[in-house]
Amino acid sequence: MRRPAHALAASTLGIALAALGTGARAADPPAPTWASDVAPILMGHCVGCHRPGQVAPFSLLTYADAAKRSRFLARTTHARVMPPWSPDGPEAAFVDERRLGDDDVATLDRWAAGGAPPGDLSKAPAPPVAGDEGWHLGPPDVVVRMLRPYSVPAGPGDTYHVFPIPFSLAGVPADVTARARIPDTDILAVAAVEIHAGNRRSLHHADVFIDTKGAARKREAAEGGNGYDSFGTPGFVPDAYLGGRVPGMTPRFLPPGIAAGVMPLAGDLALQIHYSATGRVETDQTEVGIYFMRGPVKRIMDTLYLRSFRLDIPAGDSRFVVEDSIVVPADCILMSVFPHMHLIAREVHAGATLPDGTERPLLDISRWSFRWQDKYFYREPFILPKGTRVHCRWVFDNSEANKANPFSPPRDIRFGPNSTDEMCEFQLGLIPVNLGDESLLLDARVRKMREKIAELTPEQRGRFRWSDAFNDLSGR
Ligand code: HEC
Known part of the structure; x- marks a missing residue:
C-alpha cells in the first residue's frame, strides 16, 4: 500500500x-x-x-x-x-x-x-464551485449522532461496534415528513443516508439499521458499555437496512420515485461501525444524515447477497478461487452491484444466466483495490427475470508477489473481521417489478444467510457471536 x-x-x-x-x-x-x-x-x-x-x-x-x-x-x-x-x-x-x-x-x-x-x-477555467464540504448530498433532513464519544481500542485487531441511537424527527418540518410518508402507514421513505465519520483515521466502514424492538439497546444495557461489539451482523435481526459506507464510496440519490429504504416515525438506529486499529486509542462520534423522499414513492430498493465464508487461503497460494450463486426469486430490475473483499483480493467476476440461457456480464474487476470500493449503478438498469441465476467468482492472491499482502512472509488467511482477514461479498441492488414480491426477496435473503452461516465452524460462530442472530434466523 x-x-x-x-x-x-x-x-x-x-x-x-x-x-x-x-x-x-x-x-x-x-x-x-x-x-x-x-x-x-x-x-x-x-x-x-x-x-x-x-x-x-x-x-x-x-x-x-x-x-x-x-x-x-x-x-x-x-x-x-x-x-x-x-x-x-x-x-x-x-x-x-x-x-x-x-x-x-x-x-x-x-x-x-x-x-x-x-x-x-x-x-484558465475557474475551479468548480465547492458544494457543501460537510455533506456530499447537501444538508440532511435529520442528523442522528452517536449519543456519546466512543474510545476506539488501540488494537491489535479491528473493532466492530454497534451503537443504538434513539432518533427523533421532532426538528423535521411536518411537510417534509408528510411527503415522505407511505400512504396509510407510519412509515417514512428514505431517499438516502450519508455517514459522516467522526474520526476518518479509524472509521473503516459503517452500516445503518433500524431497530423498533429495542434489541440493540437491551444488548447494550446487558453489557454495560457504550454500544457493544458485534461483527458481521448487528447482533439481532433488524427491521430494515438503510445504507452504509465503505472506503471510496460516493453517497448518491437513486432515480426519481425510488427509495433507498424505509424507517418508522420513532425507534432506534443501530449504527454498526468497523474501526481499523491505528495503534493508539482514538475517539469517534459519527453522524448519520438522513434524506427523506420528496415525491411519490414508486418502489423501494431491495438487496440480495452472494457471499462465501469458506475462505481458508493457504500462505503462498497465488490464485485461490471461491464462487457463489443465487437464483433471483421474482422479476427484478437490477440497479446496482457492490462487491466487497479485503486486502489480498485480486479479482471479482459476476454475471447472470437468464432463464433462456443468455449470459450477461454484470461486473469484472481484475485490479481490485481495497481503498476504492464503490456501489456501481448501471446507467441503464435492466430486468433480471424470475429464475435468473446470478453467479460470482472471487479471486485471492496470498503470495509474496501481491504488494497488497499485509504479511511478509505470507501467512494462512481465513474469513474474519480484521482488514488483514478476508471476506467476499457481492450485493445486488434490486427493485421488484411487481408490488408484493418484496417478501420473496426477503425469504431468499434469509435462506442464503442461513445456508452461509451453516458453513461456519461452531468455533467461528462462537467467536463472531452470531449465535443470537443465527438462532433468530433459524426460527424463520
Ligand atoms: C475519487 C477521488 C479522487 C479523484 C477523482 C482523483 N484522485 Fe488522485 N488521489 C486520491 C486519493 C485518496 C489519493 C491518495 C492515495 C490513494 O488513496 O489511492 C490520491 C493520490 C493521487 C496521486 C498520488 C499517487 C501515489 O502514488 O501516491 C496522484 C499523482 C493523483 N492522485 C493524481 C490524480 C489526478 C491527476 C486525478 C485526475 C485525473 C486524480 N488524482 C483524481 C483521490 C482521487
Whole structure:
C-alpha cells in the first residue's frame, strides 16, 4: 500500500524530472499549457477529491499545485492509478465512471514532458464551485449522532461496534415528513443516508439499521458499555437496512420515485461501525444524515447477497478461487452491484444466466483495490427475470508477489473481521417489478444467510457471536 511519504518523495522527484524535460524536448511542437489544456482536465476529473478538505492528500486547484507534480500526474494517470476506478467492464455500463480518455492522458504526458508551461493564466477555467464540504448530498433532513464519544481500542485487531441511537424527527418540518410518508402507514421513505465519520483515521466502514424492538439497546444495557461489539451482523435481526459506507464510496440519490429504504416515525438506529486499529486509542462520534423522499414513492430498493465464508487461503497460494450463486426469486430490475473483499483480493467476476440461457456480464474487476470500493449503478438498469441465476467468482492472491499482502512472509488467511482477514461479498441492488414480491426477496435473503452461516465452524460462530442472530434466523 502506498503511503503519503512515498507520494512526497515521488513528487519531489517529479519536479526534478520536469525540469530535465524542458531541455530535452525543446525541438518538439509547443507543449500543451495548464491554462488551456491541463486545467480543464484536472477541474473535470481530479479536483472533486484533490482540493482542501476532501479525501486526496494534496490539492490540484492551482497552476502551482499541478506544475510541481506534473511528472507524477502524468505517471499515475498513464498507469491508470488515477482517477481511481476499479471496474474493467462491462464498458460504459456505470454511472459516474471515473475514466480518463487516452487523449487526456496524452495531454498530461506532453505537458509534463514540455516542462509544465502555465500558458495564459488569466484565461484558465475557474475551479468548480465547492458544494457543501460537510455533506456530499447537501444538508440532511435529520442528523442522528452517536449519543456519546466512543474510545476506539488501540488494537491489535479491528473493532466492530454497534451503537443504538434513539432518533427523533421532532426538528423535521411536518411537510417534509408528510411527503415522505407511505400512504396509510407510519412509515417514512428514505431517499438516502450519508455517514459522516467522526474520526476518518479509524472509521473503516459503517452500516445503518433500524431497530423498533429495542434489541440493540437491551444488548447494550446487558453489557454495560457504550454500544457493544458485534461483527458481521448487528447482533439481532433488524427491521430494515438503510445504507452504509465503505472506503471510496460516493453517497448518491437513486432515480426519481425510488427509495433507498424505509424507517418508522420513532425507534432506534443501530449504527454498526468497523474501526481499523491505528495503534493508539482514538475517539469517534459519527453522524448519520438522513434524506427523506420528496415525491411519490414508486418502489423501494431491495438487496440480495452472494457471499462465501469458506475462505481458508493457504500462505503462498497465488490464485485461490471461491464462487457463489443465487437464483433471483421474482422479476427484478437490477440497479446496482457492490462487491466487497479485503486486502489480498485480486479479482471479482459476476454475471447472470437468464432463464433462456443468455449470459450477461454484470461486473469484472481484475485490479481490485481495497481503498476504492464503490456501489456501481448501471446507467441503464435492466430486468433480471424470475429464475435468473446470478453467479460470482472471487479471486485471492496470498503470495509474496501481491504488494497488497499485509504479511511478509505470507501467512494462512481465513474469513474474519480484521482488514488483514478476508471476506467476499457481492450485493445486488434490486427493485421488484411487481408490488408484493418484496417478501420473496426477503425469504431468499434469509435462506442464503442461513445456508452461509451453516458453513461456519461452531468455533467461528462462537467467536463472531452470531449465535443470537443465527438462532433468530433459524426460527424463520
Ligand atoms: C475519487 C477521488 C479522487 C479523484 C477523482 C482523483 N484522485 Fe488522485 N488521489 C486520491 C486519493 C485518496 C489519493 C491518495 C492515495 C490513494 O488513496 O489511492 C490520491 C493520490 C493521487 C496521486 C498520488 C499517487 C501515489 O502514488 O501516491 C496522484 C499523482 C493523483 N492522485 C493524481 C490524480 C489526478 C491527476 C486525478 C485526475 C485525473 C486524480 N488524482 C483524481 C483521490 C482521487
